[in-house]
Amino acid sequence: MLNAKDILETITMIQDEHLDVRTITMGISLLDCCHSDVDVMCAKVYDKITRYAKDLVITGENIEKELGIPIINKRISITPAAMILASCDNKDAVKLALTLDRAAKTCGVNFLGGFSALVHKGFGPGDKELIEAIPQALAQTDFVCSSVNIGSTKTGINMDAVGLMGKVVRKSAELTADKGCIGPAKLVVFCNAPEDNPFMAGAFHGAGEPDCVINVGVSGPGVVRAALAKAGDKLDLTQVADLVKKTAFKITRMGQLVATEASRRLGVPFGIVDLSLAPTPAVGDSVAYILEEMGLECCGCHGTTAALALLNDAVKKGGVMASSHVGGLSGAFIPVTEDAGMIHAAQCGALSITKLEAMTAVCSVGLDMINIPGDTPADVIAAIIADEAAIGMVNSKTTAVRVIPAIGKKVGEELNFGGLLGSGPVMPVSLYSPSKFIARGGRIPAPMQSLKN
Amino acid sequence: MRAVITVIGKDMVGILAKVSGECAEHNINVIEVTQSILQDMFAMIMMVEISKADIPFTQFAEKIEKMGSEMGLSIHAMHEDIFNAMHTI
Numbered sequence: 001m002l003n004a005k006d007i008l009e010t011i012t013m014i015q016d017e018h019l020d021v022r023t024i025t026m027g028i029s030l031l032d033c034c035h036s037d038v039d040v041m042c043a044k045v046y047d048k049i050t051r052y053a054k055d056l057v058i059t060g061e062n063i064e065k066e067l068g069i070p071i072i073n074k075r076i077s078i079t080p081a082a083m084i085l086a087s088c089d090n091k092d093a094v095k096l097a098l099t100l101d102r103a104a105k106t107c108g109v110n111f112l113g114g115f116s117a118l119v120h121k122g123f124g125p126g127d128k129e130l131i132e133a134i135p136q137a138l139a140q141t142d143f144v145c146s147s148v149n150i151g152s153t154k155t156g157i158n159m160d161a162v163g164l165m166g167k168v169v170r171k172s173a174e175l176t177a178d179k180g181c182i183g184p185a186k187l188v189v190f191c192n193a194p195e196d197n198p199f200m201a202g203a204f205h206g207a208g209e210p211d212c213v214i215n216v217g218v219s220g221p222g223v224v225r226a227a228l229a230k231a232g233d234k235l236d237l238t239q240v241a242d243l244v245k246k247t248a249f250k251i252t253r254m255g256q257l258v259a260t261e262a263s264r265r266l267g268v269p270f271g272i273v274d275l276s277l278a279p280t281p282a283v284g285d286s287v288a289y290i291l292e293e294m295g296l297e298c299c300g301c302h303g304t305t306a307a308l309a310l311l312n313d314a315v316k317k318g319g320v321m322a323s324s325h326v327g328g329l330s331g332a333f334i335p336v337t338e339d340a341g342m343i344h345a346a347q348c349g350a351l352s353i354t355k356l357e358a359m360t361a362v363c364s365v366g367l368d369m370i371n372i373p374g375d376t377p378a379d380v381i382a383a384i385i386a387d388e389a390a391i392g393m394v395n396s397k398t399t400a401v402r403v404i405p406a407i408g409k410k411v412g413e414e415l416n417f418g419g420l421l422g423s424g425p426v427m428p429v430s431l432y433s434p435s436k437f438i439a440r441g442g443r444i445p446a447p448m449q450s451l452k453n
Numbered sequence: 454m455r456a457v458i459t460v461i462g463k464d465m466v467g468i469l470a471k472v473s474g475e476c477a478e479h480n481i482n483v484i485e486v487t488q489s490i491l492q493d494m495f496a497m498i499m500m501v502e503i504s505k506a507d508i509p510f511t512q513f514a515e516k517i518e519k520m521g522s523e524m525g526l527s528i529h530a531m532h533e534d535i536f537n538a539m540h541t542i
Binding site for chain 1: 461487498510514515527529530531532533534537540
C-alpha cells in the first residue's frame with residue numbers, strides 16, 4: 001500500500017530534483033530498404049521510418065501526462081546507414097542523410113541516430129563513402145546524428161579509420177563554424193559501441209536487433225545528489241554506495257514502467273532500459289555535483305576517478321534488479337558542456353582533458369562534449385581518439401570521443417550550443433605532435449584476454 | 454484504475470471542497486484522503502478511482518493542475534502505477 005511519504009518522495013524527485021525519463025528511442029531496422037538505386041532506397045527509408053514512428057511522439061506525450069513523469073526526448077535510431085548504402089550503385093550518402101532528416105521532422109522527433117559505420121576491422125562497401133560524407137551530412141541536416149565504431153576488444157583498433165576520423169571531426173567543425181561548430185557535437189567515435197544504445201549522438205540500431213524495438217534511457221543525477229545531500233556527511237563510502245544503489249533502483253523502476261507502457265501502446269517489443277545518469281546543463285542536474293557531494297572540493301581534483309568508479313558501479317548494481325532487460329551504455333555520463341558542475345570545474349581549471357581521460361576508464365562512456373582549440377590539427381584529434389579507444393579496448397568497455405574543435409576560438413573562450421548540448425570553455429590539448437604515429441595507419445592488434453595485470 | 458492527486462500550498466478555506474467537487478463533476482470517486490497542515494502549509498494526498506471518469510485522465514490532470522495554479526496551489530494528478538513501480542518490489 002502506498003503511503004504519504006513515498007508519494008511525496010516521488011513528487012519531490014520530479015518537481016525539485018529533475019527526475020525524468022531522458023529518452024524513448026525507437027530502433028528501426030532499414031535492412032529491407034536496400035536498393036541499387038539510391039532514390040528508390042531513400043523513398044523506402046522515408047516510408048518505413050514515418051510509418052513505424054508516426055505515433056511515437058504522441059504516445060510518449062500521453063504517457064508523460066498520465067504518469068506525470070517528464071519524458072524529455074523521443075528519438076529514432078536506425079540500422080547503421082553504411083550497411084544499406086552498400087547496396088546502392090551511386091553511394092550518395094548526403095542524399096540519404098537529407099532523407100533521414102526529413103523523416104525525423106515528419107515524425108516530430110528531436111534526433112535520429114544511425115548515420116553510422118562500423119569499421120573496427122576494416123572498411124566494407126559504403127563505409128568510406130559514408131564516413132567521408134559525414135561533415136556535409138551534419139552541416140546540411142538538423143536532426144541527424146552520426147557515429148563510427150573504430151575499435152573493439154575482439155578486433156583491436158583500426159588506425160586507418162582513426163586517422164580518417166580526425167580529419168572528419170575537424171572538417172565537420174569547419175563546415176558548421178557559422179552555426180557554433182554544431183557538426184561534431186552530433187558525431188561520436190566509438191570503441192566497443194553498444195548496438196542498443198538509446199542515447200544520442202551515438203544511438204544506432206545494431207544488425208542483431210529485431211525489426212523494431214523500444215529502448216528507454218533514464219536519467220536523474222539530481223535525485224542521486226539530493227539523496228546524498230540529505231544523508232549528510234556521516235555516511236562512510238559503503239553506505240554512500242548503498243544509498244546510490246537504492247536511488248538508482250527507484251529511478252530505473254520508473255524507466256521500466258515507461259518502457260513497458262510505450263512498448264504496449266505502440267505494439268513494438270521492449271528492448272532495454274539504459275540505466276544512465278545523464279546530466280543536463282540545468283542547475284542541480286549534474287554528475288559533477290554528485291562527486292562533489294561525496295566530498296570532493298571540485299570535480300577534477302585527485303580522488304575524482306575513485307568517486308566516479310564508485311558511482312558508476314553503484315548505479316549499475318541498483319538499476320539491474322529494477323529492470324527486466326538492461327543495456328545500452330548504463331552508467332554515469334561525464335559530458336563537459338552538458339553538466340553545470342563539469343563546466344564550472346573546467347572554467348576554474350580543476351578539470352583537464354588528461355583527468356577526463358582517466359575518468360573515462362571507469363565511467364560509462366568517454367571524452368564527451370569537450371571543446372578544444374579551433375586550430376587543433378586533425379592528427380591530434382585522431383590521437384585523442386586512439387588513446388580513448390585504447391582504454392576501451394583494453395578494459396573491455398565502451399569508450400567514445402565527442403570533441404568539438406571551436407573554430408576561431410582559443411583556450412578559455414566559450415562555445416555555446418544551447419539547449420541540452422549546453423556550453424563550455426575551450427580546454428587545452430597537448431601541443432606536441434603525434435603525426436608520425438597516426439600516419440603509420442594499420443591496425444593495433446586486439447589485446448590479450450588473460451594475464452590480466 | 455486509480456490515480457493519486459496531491460495538493461500542496463498555502464492553507465485556505467475550501468481546498469478540499471474544490472478538489473473533490475472537481476472529481477465529482479467528472480464521476481471520479483474519492484477513495485482515501487490524508488491531509489496535514491504544517492504551520493500554514495497545506496498538504497493533501499487523495500487516492501481516487503478513475504475508471505468511470507467521463508473525460509480522459511490526461512484531460513482531467515490538465516484541468517485540475519490549471520485549477521491549482523489559479524488558486525496558487527501546486528496540484529498534480531498522476532496514475533498510481535508510477536508510485537507502485539517506484540516504491541514496491
